[in-house]
Every structure is written in structure tokens, then in C-alpha cells.
Amino acid sequence: MPKIGDIQLPDFPLLLAPMEDVSDPPFRALCKENGADVVYTEFISSEGLIRDAAKSVMKLDIYEKERPVGIQIFGANLDSMLQSVDIVEKSNPDIIDINFGCPVKKVVSKGAGAGILKDIDLMVSLTKAMVERTKLPITVKTRLGWDENSIKIVEVAEKLQDVGCKAIAIHGRTRAQMYKGSANWEPIAAVKNNPRMHIPVFGNGDVDTPEAAVKMRDEFGLDGAMIGRASIGYPWFFNEVKHYFKTGEHLAPPTMEERVEAARRHLQMSIDWKGEKLGVFETRRHYTNYFKGIPNFKEYRMKMVTSDDAADVFAAFDEALEKFGDYEFSH
Numbered sequence: 001m002p003k004i005g006d007i008q009l010p011d012f013p014l015l016l017a018p019m020e021d022v023s024d025p026p027f028r029a030l031c032k033e034n035g036a037d038v039v040y041t042e043f044i045s046s047e048g049l050i051r052d053a054a055k056s057v058m059k060l061d062i063y064e065k066e067r068p069v070g071i072q073i074f075g076a077n078l079d080s081m082l083q084s085v086d087i088v089e090k091s092n093p094d095i096i097d098i099n100f101g102c103p104v105k106k107v108v109s110k111g112a113g114a115g116i117l118k119d120i121d122l123m124v125s126l127t128k129a130m131v132e133r134t135k136l137p138i139t140v141k142t143r144l145g146w147d148e149n150s151i152k153i154v155e156v157a158e159k160l161q162d163v164g165c166k167a168i169a170i171h172g173r174t175r176a177q178m179y180k181g182s183a184n185w186e187p188i189a190a191v192k193n194n195p196r197m198h199i200p201v202f203g204n205g206d207v208d209t210p211e212a213a214v215k216m217r218d219e220f221g222l223d224g225a226m227i228g229r230a231s232i233g234y235p236w237f238f239n240e241v242k243h244y245f246k247t248g249e250h251l252a253p254p255t256m257e258e259r260v261e262a263a264r265r266h267l268q269m270s271i272d273w274k275g276e277k278l279g280v281f282e283t284r285r286h287y288t289n290y291f292k293g294i295p296n297f298k299e300y301r302m303k304m305v306t307s308d309d310a311a312d313v314f315a316a317f318d319e320a321l322e323k324f325g326d327y328e329f330s331h
């Protein structure tokens, strides 16, 4: 069974992917309750942490109940990354994860995120220095390579392991692909099949059904799956995959009552965590999926996503439950 440093994980663990403006403490707690084995924060700028920018510092908050939790940081400057390790340690996470995969121009142009895939020596030396700076396990999340012609992930992963990285999560796309096409898990399997590789190799990209998770486990032989988009507004996904692993059957989808209850708790936790204004605003992105598939739901969804007042959103949940309480969801 895989281990990240001393953290023992179950067989084929399911990890909640780091997602900007999504993987915040309330959402991570919901995913944990619903079967996620490890959760990650969204990426946090090392430069922002050093400047003590409120927006970055707030992202360091973790709840006890979500452990084990990894805090993900990004940057390309060695000194800033090391200073931010010291800051992150104070939040007492279980893992510090380095983002070497973000494809957006703003990040890549500074050599951070997937930008570092153009300078593997720097990627390795940065990881080594971070490993030496802390007793916490350092893990890496990255992509296959910069573009199709420069995929050297087997070699890269081995180098990262050799400098003390404790696990690697690989998104099966290149930077050039951004989010286009489908994720290619073959090169990730090649990393896993390297006989010198002994740290866990987690697969990421397009695990959006229990069948896909089974395929990643059985056909590609990876050590676990990191799940992103399939969980947005659907924290039940983790338990659905686990149920399918155990029984080969699909768990019945959550009822309208369970969905409304989850949406209510999600919103309340967000308000408690970041105040009404931000809490109301940032929970909006989940409602489409919480209530996906209900016909003629637009009027209710519009109320949920346009009201600035929490009381109005809670009222919209109640009205939706009243109207669609008997709706039978399908997968």
C-alpha cells in the first residue's frame, strides 16, 4: 500500500486535486467526508506568501478534519520557494506539494508551474533544496512535458525521486495541450514501470467515472488517482469510485435532499470561513453540478448564482427542494 513519507494510505488512494478557487477548506472537508484519502489546497504563490498578501495567507488555512492535507505552492525563485516552505510549515500541513504543472501564461512566463518543464535542472535543484529545508514530505505535481516533442517524464520523475521527492502526481497532458484532447496515461504508466521507481506515482487527468478509475488502477497499474473536475459540485464521486471498486456496482446517485443538504453545508462553511460576501460568491461555481440534470431548473439556479445575500441563496435551496424533492437523478 502506498505511503507518502510516513503517511500510510489505503490501496489505490483517491486524491482531491489542487484546484484554484475550488479546493478551499469547506470543499476539501466535504470531499474528505465523502471518501477522498488525501486533499490538496489550491496553488499558493510563494511570492504572495513572502509579501504576506492576505489572499495568499488565507489559503494556508486548514481544518483538522481534512487531514492528511497537502499545501501546494508555486514559484521559480529558489530563495522565495525556501522562504515560503518556512511559512507553510507554520500551518502544519501533512505534505508540501510543488506545482510544476500550471499551464497558464501568467505563471509559465515567470518560469513557474509548467514553465519549469523547460529547465529540468532547475526543477530538480529546487525540489532538492525544498526537501532539505523541511522534515515534511515534499511531493510534486506536474505534466508529461512541455510539448509532445519533449516528453522526458520517466527520467524527470526518477531525478525527482533521487533528490527526495516522496510522491509524484502526473497530469497526462503536456503544457502545450493545456486542457485540450484527452489525457494520455501511457507515459505515466512508463514512469511507474521504471524498475528504479519506488515512490508512489499517482495518475491525473480525466478520471471522471468509476470505470476510468478502475482502468487507471488495473490496466495502467498506477498507485492512485488524483481527481479534479469530476468532484466539482459532486464530492460524492470519491465514495462512488470506492463503492465500485468493492462491488463492481454503481452507487445510487445522491437524492435531491442530500444534494440540498450538501449545498447548504458547503455554503455555510464557506461563509464561516471567508465571510458572507466571498462565501456566497465562491460557492456559486458548484451549484451547476450539485443540481445537474434537473429539467427546468434555470430559475432556481439563477437565484443561487445571482443573489449576493446568503439568506436568498438558502431560500432558493429550500424552494428547489420543495419543487424537485422527488426528482430521480441518474449517472
Ligand SMILES: Cc1cc2nc3c(=O)[nH]c(=O)nc-3n(C[C@H](O)[C@H](O)[C@H](O)COP(=O)(O)O)c2cc1C
Pocket: 017, 018, 019, 020, 021, 022, 041, 042, 043, 072, 099, 101, 102, 141, 171, 204, 205, 206, 207, 226, 227, 228, 229, 230
Ligand atoms: C478550476 C481548476 C483549477 C485548477 N487549479 C490548479 C491548481 O491550483 N494547482 C494544480 O496543480 N492544478 C490545478 N488544476 C489542474 C487540476 O489539478 C488537474 O490537474 C486537472 O484538472 C486534470 O484533472 P481532472 O481531469 O481530474 O480535472 C486546476 C484545474 C481546474 C479545472
